[in-house]
Amino acid sequence: MPEYTGYHGNSLEFLKINEISIGDSVKIFADIMYVGIIMPRYEHGDDKHIILKLKSGYNIGLEIENIEKIEKSSSSKKIVEVNEKVEKNEKVQDILLLSTGGTIASKVDYRTGAVTPILTAEELNSSVPELAKIANIDAKVLFSEYSENIMPAHWQKIAEIINEYSKSTYSGIIIAHGTDTMHYTSAYLSFALAGFPIPIALVGSQRSSDRASSDAALNLIGAAKFLTECKTNGIYVVMHQDENDEVIACHLGTRVRKNHTSKRGAFQTVGNEPAFLVLNDKVHNSLEMSFFTTKKFEPKIKLNEKVALVKYHPGYDPTMLKNIIDSGYKAIIFEGTGLGHIGKNMYSTVRMAHQKGIFMGMTSQCIDGRVRMTVYESGRDLLDLGIVPLENMIPEVALVKSMWATGNTENYDEIKEIMLDKIASEFST
Amino acid sequence: MPEYTGYHGNSLEFLKINEISIGDSVKIFADIMYVGIIMPRYEHGDDKHIILKLKSGYNIGLEIENIEKIEKSSSSKKIVEVNEKVEKNEKVQDILLLSTGGTIASKVDYRTGAVTPILTAEELNSSVPELAKIANIDAKVLFSEYSENIMPAHWQKIAEIINEYSKSTYSGIIIAHGTDTMHYTSAYLSFALAGFPIPIALVGSQRSSDRASSDAALNLIGAAKFLTECKTNGIYVVMHQDENDEVIACHLGTRVRKNHTSKRGAFQTVGNEPAFLVLNDKVHNSLEMSFFTTKKFEPKIKLNEKVALVKYHPGYDPTMLKNIIDSGYKAIIFEGTGLGHIGKNMYSTVRMAHQKGIFMGMTSQCIDGRVRMTVYESGRDLLDLGIVPLENMIPEVALVKSMWATGNTENYDEIKEIMLDKIASEFST
Numbered sequence: 001m002p003e004y005t006g007y008h009g010n011s012l013e014f015l016k017i018n019e020i021s022i023g024d025s026v027k028i029f030a031d032i033m034y035v036g037i038i039m040p041r042y043e044h045g046d047d048k049h050i051i052l053k054l055k056s057g058y059n060i061g062l063e064i065e066n067i068e069k070i071e072k073s074s075s076s077k078k079i080v081e082v083n084e085k086v087e088k089n090e091k092v093q094d095i096l097l098l099s100t101g102g103t104i105a106s107k108v109d110y111r112t113g114a115v116t117p118i119l120t121a122e123e124l125n126s127s128v129p130e131l132a133k134i135a136n137i138d139a140k141v142l143f144s145e146y147s148e149n150i151m152p153a154h155w156q157k158i159a160e161i162i163n164e165y166s167k168s169t170y171s172g173i174i175i176a177h178g179t180d181t182m183h184y185t186s187a188y189l190s191f192a193l194a195g196f197p198i199p200i201a202l203v204g205s206q207r208s209s210d211r212a213s214s215d216a217a218l219n220l221i222g223a224a225k226f227l228t229e230c231k232t233n234g235i236y237v238v239m240h241q242d243e244n245d246e247v248i249a250c251h252l253g254t255r256v257r258k259n260h261t262s263k264r265g266a267f268q269t270v271g272n273e274p275a276f277l278v279l280n281d282k283v284h285n286s287l288e289m290s291f292f293t294t295k296k297f298e299p300k301i302k303l304n305e306k307v308a309l310v311k312y313h314p315g316y317d318p319t320m321l322k323n324i325i326d327s328g329y330k331a332i333i334f335e336g337t338g339l340g341h342i343g344k345n346m347y348s349t350v351r352m353a354h355q356k357g358i359f360m361g362m363t364s365q366c367i368d369g370r371v372r373m374t375v376y377e378s379g380r381d382l383l384d385l386g387i388v389p390l391e392n393m394i395p396e397v398a399l400v401k402s403m404w405a406t407g408n409t410e411n412y413d414e415i416k417e418i419m420l421d422k423i424a425s426e427f428s429t
Numbered sequence: 430m431p432e433y434t435g436y437h438g439n440s441l442e443f444l445k446i447n448e449i450s451i452g453d454s455v456k457i458f459a460d461i462m463y464v465g466i467i468m469p470r471y472e473h474g475d476d477k478h479i480i481l482k483l484k485s486g487y488n489i490g491l492e493i494e495n496i497e498k499i500e501k502s503s504s505s506k507k508i509v510e511v512n513e514k515v516e517k518n519e520k521v522q523d524i525l526l527l528s529t530g531g532t533i534a535s536k537v538d539y540r541t542g543a544v545t546p547i548l549t550a551e552e553l554n555s556s557v558p559e560l561a562k563i564a565n566i567d568a569k570v571l572f573s574e575y576s577e578n579i580m581p582a583h584w585q586k587i588a589e590i591i592n593e594y595s596k597s598t599y600s601g602i603i604i605a606h607g608t609d610t611m612h613y614t615s616a617y618l619s620f621a622l623a624g625f626p627i628p629i630a631l632v633g634s635q636r637s638s639d640r641a642s643s644d645a646a647l648n649l650i651g652a653a654k655f656l657t658e659c660k661t662n663g664i665y666v667v668m669h670q671d672e673n674d675e676v677i678a679c680h681l682g683t684r685v686r687k688n689h690t691s692k693r694g695a696f697q698t699v700g701n702e703p704a705f706l707v708l709n710d711k712v713h714n715s716l717e718m719s720f721f722t723t724k725k726f727e728p729k730i731k732l733n734e735k736v737a738l739v740k741y742h743p744g745y746d747p748t749m750l751k752n753i754i755d756s757g758y759k760a761i762i763f764e765g766t767g768l769g770h771i772g773k774n775m776y777s778t779v780r781m782a783h784q785k786g787i788f789m790g791m792t793s794q795c796i797d798g799r800v801r802m803t804v805y806e807s808g809r810d811l812l813d814l815g816i817v818p819l820e821n822m823i824p825e826v827a828l829v830k831s832m833w834a835t836g837n838t839e840n841y842d843e844i845k846e847i848m849l850d851k852i853a854s855e856f857s858t
Binding site for chain 2: 146147148149150151152154155179180181184185258259260261262263266305306307308309311312313314315317319320323324327335336337338339340341342343344345364365366367368369370371372376377378396399403
């Protein structure tokens with residue numbers, strides 16, 4: 001089926017009449033002659049222009065009124081120069097790539113901007129040819145979802161698939177993932193697959209690959225390098241360190257957060273340096289990091305979604321907390337203020353939750369820094385009411401961990417014990 | 430009444446027997462002789478020690494078993510060297526100080542560590558004598574609450590009091606405030622008192638004044654300097670820029686967030702430099718800032734608390750959103766993922782909210798960066814469902830603004846118009 005994503009009205013009509021669709025290589029005769037590839041339109045745009053990716057990598061908009069003639073030189077099907085069969089390179093290690101969707105997986109062909117998912121190792125190697133020099137990539141598509149639609153059930157599916165490879169000969173596993181919730185997925189996998197024998201890198205991209213500034217290829221290359229050279233295990237998020245293309249950061253899966261909506265360096269290790277950096281083609285272990293754990297690998301994939309994140313703020317109505325209690329939730333993670341506080345107006349409802357045996361953990365909406373509930377009267381009151389301080393755990397990670405803890409046991413004391421047990425460097429002491 | 434905060438068991442007994450209480454100047458004979466002031470204990474401690482603040486400013490713990498003798502040299506009442514009446518200095522400007530509570534207000538006497546609130550200008554000037562050289566301070570205690578207990582009704586009370594001074598001869602107003610929710614209060618005041626003729630500085634402290642490292646005095650001095658020299662208006666949060674005592678940052682009240690639980694430089698302007706810095710005794714206007722507004726002063730103090738902040742995450746149950754709709758809420762601010770997304774599983778409930786005329790605004794849990802809902806399909810779907818993108822407004826600020834907007838009108842179109850009108854530099858364009 002011809003692909004027309006983002007085109008409508010006059011421009012859609014124009015493409016159809018000329019039997020041109022997205023991905024086609026074309027010659028366009030207007031003020032001068034342009035040669036390039038027809039691109040999709042990703043934004044609410046007018047219907048007067050079509051977008052052409054020039055050989056330089058830049059995209060231009062051409063007004064259809066000014067186009068005298070458009071000629072197809074090759075169709076989208078033939079653009080990707082697929083090596084019919086990638087020869088296995090015996091000199092490099094093997095990596096498994098699991099694709100879950102997101103910008104990186106659906107538009108990784110940065111020469112064409114085609115929105116189809118990567119389906120085979122061949123297509124991937126064609127679009128990021130540098131990868132073949134680092135590792136033999138076996139690719140497998142799990143699903144194709146933008147990450148705002150990745151649900152806990154998807155996390156479990158990913159964990160089950162990965163679990164099948166615990167005795168494989170792969171050096172590591174790449175998970176191509178949308179960036180929106182990549183850090184939630186990495187947190188879950190860190191708990192469910194703690195001690196997994198080989199390193200796992202979640203990789204995304206912040207810029208659609210149809211842009212000259214796309215970070216997709218460099219993040220993939222950095223991840224492949226990291227996995228084949230890091231000599232450790234654990235779950236990592238591997239992305240640009242900042243706007244600079246020279247440095248790829250490998251963040252521990254339980255200490256990372258997306259802290260900017262659009263920058264390439266959006267992901268940051270909270271309160272510390274990334275665990276590893278890939279710089280000048282070499283993998284550098286951060287000297288400051290000493291928090292790799294060596295748990296025995298015993299996959300625990302179950303989880304329970306009846307867990308709530310409550311961000312306290314002035315005006316927060318305790319009735320909302322009451323609703324959570326009444327809805328059968330098993331755990332509540334507070335994003336308290338400052339060192340871990342919530343208002344006095346919450347106390348009687350908190351007491352009710354404790355009496356019902358609901359686990360309550362305290363984190364801080366400051367995000368960075370440790371909760372300390374012994375400093376002020378409010379904190380001490382909350383400790384007495386049964387709220388458990390969760391050190392410097394990131395609120396989102398505490399949420400995911402409590403889903404996982406309550407999925408694996410219903411016993412309050414065991415839940416509390418799990419929450420305070422450092423399983424995947426989710427807090428420091 | 431003698432003050433024994435934090436002491437219990439043996440150490441409390443020891444103090445009582447010797448008729449010593451917190452704030453007393455004492456001589457202690459143990460291995461050597463110590464001279465200092467008895468300090469409160471703020472943390473769950475043992476009952477074997479008492480805490481003494483030495484002249485050097487450092488606190489030490491002394492084991493009561495090893496104390497041979499303790500002698501009171503003066504009682505707490507006499508320590509504060511109150512100038513019976515502060516002479517008004519005609520050479521400096523006048524500042525009004527309103528105290529609402531928090532660490533800064535309750536323990537600002539950093540020589541004694543006394544936990545009583547500052548009640549008079551005299552006491553304040555005695556405890557931070559440098560202030561008198563910068564401005565004549567008139568102090569007024571509004572209430573004495575740690576800021577996790579400051580509610581929207583307190584915000585309104587503060588605004589009403591300040592409004593009484595709109596034609597005063599003060600150069601500026603300091604609000605002493607707990608740090609936990611200081612940025613929520615500053616956001617509200619920025620909207621309610623937009624265009625107020627003189628500058629207002631919210632000042633807190635991150636370290637109890639009983640510690641050598643307290644930031645209370647320096648923040649107050651910086652604020653006084655800022656207010657008397659800045660030559661602008663607006664609402665600011667004035668705190669340490671970082672761990673360095675040399676730089677005090679003045680953050681715009683709608684662009685600031687507490688980003689660390691305990692550091693002195695916890696407050697940061699999101700995505701930009703602070704509006705002003707106080708450095709080397711001078712006030713520096715940040716060159717990057719050009720976002721002061723010049724709204725005509727028309728106080729609008731009303732607000733409505735039926736506003737919800739919904740932080741979307743994988744596993745968020747749309748039933749929780751349904752509860753909010755059914756509870757008569759007037760506005761919902763989403764903390765979406767990435768550029769401003771929530772999962773497809775939320776769509777039908779979002780549609781319901783829109784049909785009920787509830788205002789829905791989108792911000793990002795990334796905190797930094799702008800929401801852009803035209804880039805991906807998910808965002809475009811959400812726009813179609815009636816969610817309004819709120820630029821780069823900080824989620825907490827969007828929440829406070831929507832409380833204020835829905836307090837001042839019930840008309841959906843007017844609420845939307847207010848939310849998208851830049852009133853106090855709450856977003857940039």
